[in-house]
Amino acid sequence: MWSFDFKHIMKKILLTLAICSIALIDAIAQNNPNPGYWQQHVDYKMDVKMDVKKYQYTGTQKLTYTNNSPDTLKAVYFHLYYNAFQPNSDMDALLSNIADPDSRMVDTKTVRGRKVFESRITKLKDNEIGYLKVSKMMQDGEALETKEVGTILEVTLKKPIAPKSSTVFTMNFDGQAPVMIRRAGRNSKEGVALSMSQWFPKIAEYDFEGWHAEQYLGREFHSVWGDFDVKITLDKNYILGGTGNIVNNNEVGYGYQDAGIDDNSIKKGKELTWHFKAENVLDFTWGADPNFIHDTYDGPDGVKLHFLYKNNPAIIDNWKKLQPVTAELMKFFNENVGPYPYNQYSVIQGGDGGMEYSMCTLITGERSFPSLAGVTAHELAHSWFQHALATNETKHEWMDEGFTSFISDLAMLKILPKDQQEDVNPFGSTYKSYYSLVSKGMQEPLSTHADHYLTNRAYSTSAYSRGSIFLTQLAYLIGWDNMMTTLRTYYNEYKFTHPTPNDFKRVAEKVSGAVLDQYLIDWTQTNNTIDYSILFVEEVQKNQTLVTLGRMGRMGMPLDILVEYEDGSIETFYIPYTSMHWIKPNQYVQYERTVLDGWGWAQPEYKFTINKPKGAIKKIVIDPSQFMADVNQENSIYTK
Numbered sequence: 001m002w003s004f005d006f007k008h009i010m011k012k013i014l015l016t017l018a019i020c021s022i023a024l025i026d027a028i029a030q031n032n033p034n035p036g037y038w039q040q041h042v043d044y045k046m047d048v049k050m051d052v053k054k055y056q057y058t059g060t061q062k063l064t065y066t067n068n069s070p071d072t073l074k075a076v077y078f079h080l081y082y083n084a085f086q087p088n089s090d091m092d093a094l095l096s097n098i099a100d101p102d103s104r105m106v107d108t109k110t111v112r113g114r115k116v117f118e119s120r121i122t123k124l125k126d127n128e129i130g131y132l133k134v135s136k137m138m139q140d141g142e143a144l145e146t147k148e149v150g151t152i153l154e155v156t157l158k159k160p161i162a163p164k165s166s167t168v169f170t171m172n173f174d175g176q177a178p179v180m181i182r183r184a185g186r187n188s189k190e191g192v193a194l195s196m197s198q199w200f201p202k203i204a205e206y207d208f209e210g211w212h213a214e215q216y217l218g219r220e221f222h223s224v225w226g227d228f229d230v231k232i233t234l235d236k237n238y239i240l241g242g243t244g245n246i247v248n249n250n251e252v253g254y255g256y257q258d259a260g261i262d263d264n265s266i267k268k269g270k271e272l273t274w275h276f277k278a279e280n281v282l283d284f285t286w287g288a289d290p291n292f293i294h295d296t297y298d299g300p301d302g303v304k305l306h307f308l309y310k311n312n313p314a315i316i317d318n319w320k321k322l323q324p325v326t327a328e329l330m331k332f333f334n335e336n337v338g339p340y341p342y343n344q345y346s347v348i349q350g351g352d353g354g355m356e357y358s359m360c361t362l363i364t365g366e367r368s369f370p371s372l373a374g375v376t377a378h379e380l381a382h383s384w385f386q387h388a389l390a391t392n393e394t395k396h397e398w399m400d401e402g403f404t405s406f407i408s409d410l411a412m413l414k415i416l417p418k419d420q421q422e423d424v425n426p427f428g429s430t431y432k433s434y435y436s437l438v439s440k441g442m443q444e445p446l447s448t449h450a451d452h453y454l455t456n457r458a459y460s461t462s463a464y465s466r467g468s469i470f471l472t473q474l475a476y477l478i479g480w481d482n483m484m485t486t487l488r489t490y491y492n493e494y495k496f497t498h499p500t501p502n503d504f505k506r507v508a509e510k511v512s513g514a515v516l517d518q519y520l521i522d523w524t525q526t527n528n529t530i531d532y533s534i535l536f537v538e539e540v541q542k543n544q545t546l547v548t549l550g551r552m553g554r555m556g557m558p559l560d561i562l563v564e565y566e567d568g569s570i571e572t573f574y575i576p577y578t579s580m581h582w583i584k585p586n587q588y589v590q591y592e593r594t595v596l597d598g599w600g601w602a603q604p605e606y607k608f609t610i611n612k613p614k615g616a617i618k619k620i621v622i623d624p625s626q627f628m629a630d631v632n633q634e635n636s637i638y639t640k
Helices: 006-016 088-099 261-267 313-336 371-387 397-415 429-438 454-480 480-494 502-511 517-525
Strands: 039-049 054-069 073-079 107-110 114-119 131-139 147-148 154-161 163-178 194-196 205-207 209-212 225-235 240-244 271-281 288-290 293-297 304-310 344-349 354-357 360-363 532-541 544-549 559-565 569-576 592-595 605-610 619-624 637-640
Touching: 006 637, 088 114, 107 154, 107 304, 131 147, 131 154, 154 163, 240 293, 240 304, 240 344, 288 304, 288 344, 288 517, 293 313, 304 313, 313 344, 313 371, 313 480, 344 371, 371 397, 371 454, 429 454, 454 480, 454 502, 454 517, 454 592, 480 502, 502 517, 532 619, 532 637, 544 619
Parallel strands: 039 225, 304 344, 344 360, 569 592
Antiparallel strands: 039 054, 054 163, 073 154, 107 114, 131 163, 147 154, 194 288, 205 209, 225 271, 240 288, 293 304, 354 360, 532 544, 544 605, 559 569, 559 619, 619 637
């Protein structure tokens, strides 16, 4: 251990750079700075009726689809996500074949002394499965041929959609909410009746790479931005919350008395229609239960926060405490990423863990307060990195989950008092998770499609931990000021435009002046690891010590080196990485720093001289911040 409080110094740097008031970028938001950029647009109008006893629903959909691409489309594809919750579906098959299936989706038993996993989907009965079926589909009034292939509806067009033109699809659909298996469905473990996410026929995304119409296996999504006008009719005793704003004259969850409907008609009928509208969102999600409490809280900049949770005495206090914390979290994200782009956000008890949706989240609510605040921080942060930026998370899940994990961990460092934090170091467990994956030989490139990782552990560690480390390590490369400025500039320039990894890299390069191509390639497209070693410390003259370093891993980095002397003094050395063509600003201004010659990737060793006798040196440490993800830190320290 160091004889001085270096962890305190690093924590102070984090708090100063990311928590104090930092001026937001003044540039006007652009519609993607890349020349020739385009994206599709959709307008949904749906009228749905839910039978709360059978958990079945019927609906109509009118979809206006605008083709802003330069291509003529001869076919379109729709997602039918609920079809995944059926025996023999692809999701069922994956659960039966992956080495470490999601524990929420399988049962375990022991056969001949060996643990065997059984998919819960396989056991679903006809009245328990999920399904979504489309009928009477038409394009501009003309009937269309459709083919259902698992969770995808293939639609052949009689009238191709020309570039820069629109067409109108109409359809009838009926569905059944599955017994709660993953994210969506009915009767969660905490007793929430309906968790309705990805419940309607949803047109697939078409972008510069073509159609994205993969089978749903339970992980990530890629969606088209659009406007939604949705009417949901169900038992009048249910209280709803979700995406968008209620337009039939009531606040979310206040109930039928304030729904703008004549009291006499309510008394005569058993149902109530909830009418929502939302603009420029990726999806439409809702949760409902007859026993919901609904609270509202004023968030920053006029945003209305809604909280819907079960009337369970064991959780009410935590949900009340959550409300001002959520407002603080939103303020933090506004200051450190950019303004929240909508006028409401709803935190709804439901689902089977925590999952982000447009203008809302579904989270489990029977948690300790630190856990409840933590999951809310994470899901709320997705509003910036997924629902406003919307990278294709099926291909670049690390840009959504990882960036979200980074900023929510940083927010929790400020928002939650230290004595309530479950992890004092907001990034320590993140690095440990990555190191563990590497040590077990389970690492896969971040460029792996989210659905195609060999193990769930590799997927989750890659998406959440390695994606978060991409940012903290970028801060190590270019400095914390530059990294946080990059984050805000990226959001400002690319929100609502589906940016790619290269877009983020280019923002970081323009902000800092560094060349970061090798960093992006090595960290996201390979399994290359970082490992720098102090090989020799030798006194070559009376007052000179020669230090020899070795690059043991295949990934190159610049190096911060800190030297502590026997008299208690400290100095630092910085070795630039020649491929970056750049020198990082001094992050430790309280210590004298010497900038050495650069170290190129092809050179296995590097030597530099300390103008002190060897006996005067107490310790030498490569990267005392530990933000460089060196997989073997034992060889990065020399101790007298």
